[in-house]
Amino acid sequence: MGLIIYAEKSNRAAQRFGQQFDLNPADRSIETFNSMDALARRLRQPFSARSRTIALFFVADKHDLVKLHTIRDLLEDTKILLVLPDSNPQTLSAGHQLRPRYIGFAYSDLEDVAAVLQKMFSNAQDNSKKKKEVMHAK
Secondary structure (H helix, E strand, O other), rough: EEEEEEEOOOHHHHHHHHHOOOOOOHHOOEEEOOHHHHHHHHHHHHOOOOOOEEEEEEEOHHHHHHHHHHOOOHHHOOOEEEEEOOOHHHHHHHHHHOOOOOOOOOOOOOOHHHHHHHHHHHHHHHHHHHHHHHHHHO
């Protein structure tokens, strides 16, 4: 399972997240993007048929959220985790329109986001093992 991370270089929540949590890069593909244009270019490229992708987006502000909406069609088969800058009802509504699996907030300690991400990786690994077992049983 691959992980795509989007965060502007100055995003403090993304910096804290990277310092606090080990994403175990040895056993998964991690791609990081600091611009929406680079992210959109990557999302237009094909993903491996076997590789499900999780996208972790650290949204800096409302403008960032609007930019994500412009590439929403590219996110159709992607499991999204959003870290929003605030819990303003308008921000939350716009975030929910992206249909994320989870929404966290930049002002939090981000442990909840890390826990959800780890659970998603764990579930994907378990599902992969089950598929291999079924294939060997045939």
